[in-house]
Structures are given as C-alpha cells and as structure tokens.
Amino acid sequence: MPTKLQPHLTLLAYLYYMLQPILFALLLLAAFGLFAWQVRKIRANILVGRGRDMSGHAAVRFRKTLLVAFGQQKMFKRLTPAFLHLIVYVGFLVINIEVIEIVIDGLFGTHRFLGLLGPVYDGLVAVNETLGALVIIAVAAFWWRRNHQPPVRRFTGVELRAWPKLDANIILYVEVVLMAALFLMNSADLKLHRLEGRFLPGVYPVSHFLMSLLPTTNLGTLHLLERVGWWAHITGILLFLNYLPSSKHFHIILAFPNVWYSRLVPQGQFSNVESITHEVKAMMDPTYEVPTPPVGPDGSALAPTPFGAKDVEDLPWTALMNAYSCTECGRCTSVCPANLTGKLLSPRKIIMDTRDRVEEKYNSPLIFQPNIYGEEAKHEPVTDLMQATLLRGKVTPEELWACTTCNACVESCPVNINPLESIIEMRRFLVLEESAAPNSLNVMFSNIENNGAPWAFSPSDRFNWADELFVAEKVTA
Amino acid sequence: MTPTIPTPPAAAKRQMTVPTVADLAAQGKVPEILFWVGCAGAFDDRYKRVTRAFARILEHVGTDYAVLGLEESCTGDPAKRAGNEFLFQMQAMQNITVLNGYGIKKIVTACPHCFNTIKNEYPALGGEYEVIHHSQYLQQLINEGKVTVKGGESFQGRRITFHDSCYLGRANNIYEAPRDVLAALDADLVEMKRSRANGLCCGAGGAQMWKEPEPGKKDINIERTEEALATLSGQAAALDNLRGVETERTAPAAHSLQGSIIAVSCPFCMTMMSDGVKHQEQESTVQVFDLAELVASAEGINR
Numbered sequence: 111m112p113t114k115l116q117p118h119l120t121l122l123a124y125l126y127y128m129l130q131p132i133l134f135a136l137l138l139l140a141a142f143g144l145f146a147w148q149v150r151k152i153r154a155n156i157l158v159g160r161g162r163d164m165s166g167h168a169a170v171r172f173r174k175t176l177l178v179a180f181g182q183q184k185m186f187k188r189l190t191p192a193f194l195h196l197i198v199y200v201g202f203l204v205i206n207i208e209v210i211e212i213v214i215d216g217l218f219g220t221h222r223f224l225g226l227l228g229p230v231y232d233g234l235v236a237v238n239e240t241l242g243a244l245v246i247i248a249v250a251a252f253w254w255r256r257n258h259q260p261p262v263r264r265f266t267g268v269e270l271r272a273w274p275k276l277d278a279n280i281i282l283y284v285e286v287v288l289m290a291a292l293f294l295m296n297s298a299d300l301k302l303h304r305l306e307g308r309f310l311p312g313v314y315p316v317s318h319f320l321m322s323l324l325p326t327t328n329l330g331t332l333h334l335l336e337r338v339g340w341w342a343h344i345t346g347i348l349l350f351l352n353y354l355p356s357s358k359h360f361h362i363i364l365a366f367p368n369v370w371y372s373r374l375v376p377q378g379q380f381s382n383v384e385s386i387t388h389e390v391k392a393m394m395d396p397t398y399e400v401p402t403p404p405v406g407p408d409g410s411a412l413a414p415t416p417f418g419a420k421d422v423e424d425l426p427w428t429a430l431m432n433a434y435s436c437t438e439c440g441r442c443t444s445v446c447p448a449n450l451t452g453k454l455l456s457p458r459k460i461i462m463d464t465r466d467r468v469e470e471k472y473n474s475p476l477i478f479q480p481n482i483y484g485e486e487a488k489h490e491p492v493t494d495l496m497q498a499t500l501l502r503g504k505v506t507p508e509e510l511w512a513c514t515t516c517n518a519c520v521e522s523c524p525v526n527i528n529p530l531e532s533i534i535e536m537r538r539f540l541v542l543e544e545s546a547a548p549n550s551l552n553v554m555f556s557n558i559e560n561n562g563a564p565w566a567f568s569p570s571d572r573f574n575w576a577d578e579l580f581v582a583e584k585v586t587a
Numbered sequence: 588m589t590p591t592i593p594t595p596p597a598a599a600k601r602q603m604t605v606p607t608v609a610d611l612a613a614q615g616k617v618p619e620i621l622f623w624v625g626c627a628g629a630f631d632d633r634y635k636r637v638t639r640a641f642a643r644i645l646e647h648v649g650t651d652y653a654v655l656g657l658e659e660s661c662t663g664d665p666a667k668r669a670g671n672e673f674l675f676q677m678q679a680m681q682n683i684t685v686l687n688g689y690g691i692k693k694i695v696t697a698c699p700h701c702f703n704t705i706k707n708e709y710p711a712l713g714g715e716y717e718v719i720h721h722s723q724y725l726q727q728l729i730n731e732g733k734v735t736v737k738g739g740e741s742f743q744g745r746r747i748t749f750h751d752s753c754y755l756g757r758a759n760n761i762y763e764a765p766r767d768v769l770a771a772l773d774a775d776l777v778e779m780k781r782s783r784a785n786g787l788c789c790g791a792g793g794a795q796m797w798k799e800p801e802p803g804k805k806d807i808n809i810e811r812t813e814e815a816l817a818t819l820s821g822q823a824a825a826l827d828n829l830r831g832v833e834t835e836r837t838a839p840a841a842h843s844l845q846g847s848i849i850a851v852s853c854p855f856c857m858t859m860m861s862d863g864v865k866h867q868e869q870e871s872t873v874q875v876f877d878l879a880e881l882v883a884s885a886e887g888i889n890r
Binding site for chain 2: 187375376377378379380382383386387389390391393394417418445447448450451452453454455508511512513514515516517518520521534536537538539540541542547548550551553554555558559562563564565567569570571572573574575576578579580581582583584
C-alpha cells in the first residue's frame, strides 16, 4: 500500500490497493496449486514406466546439464534457429528474476521493490527491456519460419497435425502478449512518474521510446494502464504456466531433468536384457542358479514382465520423461535416413505417440486434453480401445522395421531424447513375444543359429580367406 | 585419367600363414592381439579382400596376432539390433567362453558392428577386452612409423571422400582416426556435407542388411552415394536437401570423377556404397575402398 495517497488516486484506487495483496495471493495460490496438481499427474505418468537406476555420476551429469540444457550446446548445430532460440531462452531466464519482483510487489503492496538494488536494478531492467524487444523480433521470425517461409521440412510431417501446429503458434502468440504487457506496464509507469516529476528506478531503453507514443497524459488513465499491464503480465505468466503441461512447451521445465538423466554410455551400446542373461547362463551351465523372481506383497508370483515393450508401462521411465521433454522440433526426424528417403519412420512421431498414449491410458492430467491427435491419425484401425497399445494403436511395425539404428536422431536432439531405445524395445516385443519379425530377418536369425553367421554360408568355409594369401615384400627405396 | 600411377617394381611376394589362436595355444602361447575377422570379413567376397589386406599389414609390421579361424562365430550384432536379444546373448556368451578360454586381452577388428558389440555389450556378459577398430590400429601404425604409406600405389591428386560408419562415429565417437589414416595417403581429401556426427547412414545398420527396405521414395544408400559423388565431383552445393527442398540433381560430370574414391571402414558401408555407385553407373570411374586396402596398396604390400 502506498504510504502517501497520490492526488489522482480515487477512492476506488485506494480500495484496490487495500485488496490487491489478497487478490494477488489468491491468484498465486490458485495458479501454483493447479500447476502442482498437473505436475503430480505427469510425474505419476512418467513413473508408470519400468524402473531404471539412473543414480550416480553427479559430476558428469552436472556438466552435461550445464552444457546441453543451460548452455544450449546442441542447438548450435544450426545457427539461425539457435540464435533466435537463445534470445527467447535468455529472455525467459531474466524475466523470471523480474517475476520475483512482481510477486513481492503484489503480495506486499510495494512498487518496484528490487529498485533498492540501485545500479544493479538499472542494469536488470535495461537488459530485460532489450531482451523483451528482441524476443518479439525472434518470435516474429519463428512465426514466419513456421507459417510462411518455404516449408521447413521438420515443421511438416504426418505427426504435426492440427493440435501440434496450433500449439506451436499459441506459444508464440502468448510470448508476444506477455512482452506487450510488460512494455505497457513499464512505459505507462515511466510516463506517470515523469509527469509527476517523481523518480522511477531502472533504465528503460524501450519504454523510454514507447512512453511518448502513449496517447494520454491523464494521470489516472496512465495509472490504470500501468496496473492493466502489470496484471496482464503476471496473469499471463500464470496462465501460461498452467498451459505448459498440455503443451510441447513443457520442455522449458523438463529439459533440465531430462538432460540430467541422459544415458552416459556410448550411443552404440544397447541395454542387455537381464532376465534373458539368466536364462542363457542357465542353458549354458546347468549349475547356474537363476535368482528367484520377485514376488508380490502377498508372496504370490508376479506376472512375468514381457520382453521388450508393447505399451508405455513396458518402457523405462526415462523414455516417458523423454516424451514429456519433447518440444516437437523435429530435428530427429529431419536427420533420420529412413524419413529422409520417404519411409514411414519418424522418430518424433514415436516420441509424440508415447506421450499421447500415456495420457490416453493413465492420467490425463491436464485441464484440457489437447495433446491427443489420435482421432486425426492414420494408424492401424483398432476397434477395441481396451486392446489398443502403444505398439498396435499408434506405432506400426513398418515404422519400427525402417530404423537403421544409426543414432542420428539421438545425436540431434537438443535435450538428449533417445527415440532409438523405444524403437529397439518395441522390436524386442515384436520378435520375442510375437515372433513377428519380417521373414527375411527370421532367415537371418536361423542362419546365425545354424551357421554362426547371418548369411547362409557353411561354417567350414569361414577361414577360406586365408588360403593362398600372399604378401608382397616391401621395396625399400 | 589422373597421372598414371607408377607401378612399383615387381617385388617378391611370399605366401603367409595366418596363425590361429588354437595353434598358438598348442604351443603354450597367447597372441598379443586377436584379429576378429567378422562374418562379412570371412564370407563376403568383396570384404574378404579387406580382410586379406589387413592381414598383410599385420604380417608386414610383424604384429604378434592370431585369428580364431573356424572357432569364430557371429557376434550377435544383427540379432540384437533386430530385437532378438535371446539369440544375441547365446552368441555373445559362446564367443565370450571361447575368448576367455584362450585368455584373449586385446582385439582388433575391421567391422564397426563387431567392434561396438564386443567393446560395449560384451562386458556386462563377462567379456572384458581392450577392443580397437582397424582404423585406430592403422592410425597407430602410421604414427609409430611402422607403416609409411609410401613405396606402393600413389594416391597423389586423387580425390577421396570418407563415409562415416554410424557404429564407429556416432556410436563410439571415432571420427578422426580414419581421417588421419587418409591424410597420410597424400590424396585430395574432400568432406561430404553430412559427415562426422552428422553423417548419413549407408542404410544397412540395425539389421537392414538382411532385409528389403521399407517402401519409400528411394533407398538410403542411393541418397548417400549421390551425396558422395556430388562431393567428389565438386557439385555438392546442389545437394543441400537438409531442409527437404528437393533440388534438381544434375548427373555429376563423369570426367571429373575419374579415379576418385569413396573410402569406408565398415563392411556394410562397403556393400551399400558399392551398390550405390553401380546404381549410378559410375563403377568404372569411382571406386569404393576400405582404409586397410588403401594403406596396404600405398605401402606396396597388397599383392
């Protein structure tokens, strides 16, 4: 509450300042409560996946997170979008500092509380305003790239249907609105203080210019505009916060843990299925003792876990977190050799399918349920929803068999998502549970079994290459 | 045709006997290094020439090596990539039993798929070895001066582009060793636009080698070969389809391709790139060679 009643403050305004802390506290409570409720559901969705121990290696993980998530390292494979993204990203970080001020001001009726930082505040506001203007430019460029430029290949594709396309644009529009509200607040406030001859802490490179464009000199109107900007900015942020869980934009939160929990082994190393290891060891050595399988709480045997993945709960939890970290940028798909040559496989689609499926089957966490593009998608018709799974209902075997396991998608993902792992898990299910490999692969399997080679050659010819082998004596000059 | 390649004076050649681990074991010896030949290296007619070239290099520098011969079996890589984990582990454990039985500590192989599997996936199953790819081994021989890449076929002025194997590059971060080997050849090295971590797959990994590709616009090896040929003929600029804008691809001028080489370091890449070159009807101008063949030829021992 202002200590001294300004002359232009009407009784209504006075009432407003009495109520603002209460209104604001209620808004904060509602927004963060709703957000926490949504996040809990997403967390539950992620934990539907199989357990996987990702603990340890804190130093390596910290370094990776610093480089890849905070440092945007992998974005810089493509300079133009990397630069634009960097602006929006740094803007996001800096504006978060400003949100702290808004919260303090809102709750305690102070005005520009951080102004007590003096020159630091000047710098902060100046950086904030500059970034705000740059964000608007960057967002405009993003919008142009996405909607009007000759189509960027990764912005097309079967999986980018109505909702993903709209979602991408909504995010851009919201960012512009948030920045516009910020500038309305700053420029009205600045003009108000100038007209009253009072000092406003901060340096305002953009609003300094904008304030002359404000069509009024009425102090009350300016005050109102300032409040409108303030409320629009913070309410917008809080609404956006609650939009995130329904949107690909959730990556601004999950990118960090997702990179932290990156796989640290060489990309070529695929997991060994432990239950199979026991089985094979027991076959090769009759004295080998297979560890007793875990039992349920009542001591009864648990249903055996299937080999590979048929549905989301068969995937490791990291794969489900991957799905929630995906921002549908399509860098994976744009470098996928199968996709590049017109095959059905799109690594991005596998990831988006996973998120859609986990929400369809488990918690649909969200205030609304826009992620699901199921009814628009052309996939194998599944008449009985109860029998639908990730593998049968969304991802088709044709997609899975097109993968060359080349790791280009894994390499390209700016937040270290691994589509390849899910592809292999689903292949495992097809082969080990359904014996549904393409016939030519079954031939290859039996060649390995019978001849110790994937081709139908006689094992006794294996060493023929060494017959009649001559080496020339090197002539020394 | 590029300047005629000076024919080295007819040198004496001698027959070599490739030692097997079993033979050495009978004498109570364990080779310092096991040459893991791989199924392609043992059975594929084209890649057998690579196996023989690499064996010549091992013999030439006097490496204490041996092969498993008839005791070698598929590593299980294609089974694993295709999802047949059971078959993979059967193969892996049989191989590990053999390798551990002979006390093998160090393995060199010319196949990135064998390399990746033995190096990364065998340890969890009880097979821990120091595994090196032949490109790394060749790089080491060149660095140590044991191979000078001189005295044999000259590659001076010939254009070479290196096609990264996914299982060497992205899978295991080995990008420089093969390039260092090529750099020693004194050839004219050109780099494809999609190279190193951004390299494009030949199309055969992940068990694709044993099946028809899924329906699409074109086969992956054709795409990759087009890229290689455009790079070799200096027309790579026409190939920027990273953004999917289909550009008109003019057939590379035949004369400028004459004598140029696509270098590979993987049996699958060898097959796919050779097929791609044939598809483009350039097999009389462009050759696909493995690093081991290039080194053995340059050293003058590949006969």
